[in-house]
Amino acid sequence: DDEYYEVKQLVFDDRTVRNLLKLFNKGTLDDITWIISSGKESVVLAGRGTGTEVAVKIHRVHTANFGRYLDYIVGDHRFVPVRDREKLVYLWAKKEFRNLKRMWDSGVNVPRPIDIAGNIVVMEFIGEGSVPAPLLREVEELENPREVRDLILEDVKRCYVKAGLVHGDLSEYNLMYWRGRPWMIDVSQAVVLEHPLSYSLLLRDLERVINFFKRRYGLNSTDAREVAEGLVRERSRLEGDQGTDT
Template sequence: MTETTDNPSTNDLADDDENFVDDFDFESLAAKNRHRADLRKPGLKKKAHEGKRTQADARKTLLREAAAQSMELTGEVFNPTYQGSRHEQEMILNSLSSFYKDHIIADVLSVVKSGKEATVYRCKAHAETGVPLLAAKIYRPRMFRNLKNDAMYRIGTAMRDSDGGEMRKAREQRAVSKRSKVGLEILHSSWLTNELNVMRTLHAAGAIVPKPLGNNENTILMEFLGDGAHAAPPLESVSLDKREAQRLFKLIVENLKIMLANGLVHGDLSAFNILYWEGQARIIDFPQAMSVEKNPNAYKIFVRDVTRVCDYFERYDITPFAPGLARGVWEEVMHISVDDLREVQHARIEKAKWREAE
């Protein structure tokens, strides 16, 4: 099995600093872009240096404010071992201080994974939790600017706030469709809440998903798979013997059935979203999970999920016909033929179009 370190390089941290500026200080980013344009003009070097000092001062101020907020929440300074960039420090303090106050996490140790949607951190758990480590998934606001076709996943999924309450106002729905600032905030809460609810449902049903252990408006805490030095790598980077590959393939198919039995399709399943560690596997990343009953695209996306899983296992000479496997699993669990399903889904699509036209 290939092990991967979860400590980012210096260059990675430098790249992340740019991303965190984008996430948490949009005005600073705009100023930064204007500043870069000014550098191309002669006679503005002094102004450029002044601009750098101004931005550095602004970042220090933001970090001091985040530390002060942490102090107010916890009664003591939350000073994680992992530091990262200044903007990342601000994000960690703002997102995780409440868990520190509640004696859920004791420290932030390292980055596990940093992507466009979220950053996952390896955290030392507080002794009261009974586990040594936790994973903290902090969502990035920018993710919602990158989901160009997210409407396909959102069909049949109610927009919800951070408390799980359904948003019914037409004004809020318009804000989401226009991707206004308010709309992006609604999407942020809704996708995080959807992932949390899906994880709770599937974990309770016995699926191999990380156990959710806490949340706030920006973060999900969950079971950590790995040890004190390494996080479980994605299945895509793991080499298995053929016997283990056959066992794991059957396990994943069984979990696809559990998802369907609970009315859910993952929506983005592949070997990149399955973690593997010493014989254990966990399926992760559920923000786009959708309702089987309410989303007319569910079967099409389910076939894609199954196909991507089968693509990985081809290297071990496990070569089922993916569309046939998907059809068989669907009909076994859902008790409806795919042909009949297409008629039902066509009617649902027409109904959804009619509602959007309103």
């Protein structure tokens, strides 16, 4: 159909096909079954690998937002900025994979990272039967919105204090809701705490989450700055304790 043709034309260039073949040859992928979403910078496909459902995120090379990517890469000591478009997109995909792994290892509720090849990241599929879980904004009614909000804030805390990362674009558009829990997605832009924008991004993430639940469910407003400063203090205490141990 038209959507498949568009995705095929814009995503399945020679480089992407080679990267997909690597994943098939390694046994990471057995099949690609469905197009989940198609955006300007990436396409997400449903697939199967090692007997389970997976999500296959393909970062587009030709339509990558060069300036936006660099804003989040410059200042992140884990990566060296590049000016070549293809190399930058590969770096962006690598950043997403490493952020997912760091969050997952710290107990943050994110899709489990599985594999990476060039501009393609394979991760756990959140949903069932090739049908993705809804975004938080698409859920008509939550049984216990306060509990869901607090679970998100707890994940923001784990992300900051344990993983040493700030999501950087957290909102009802980048949170899925599945089996009673929220899931953080789209973590390519997540930055380390040493990044010059980390605190302002943390504050923006908190404000968006808090304001969404206040606007839609009428929850009493929690002060985002107070929460952010509490996380900074807790992270500082943790670093101090680790310094004492060494």
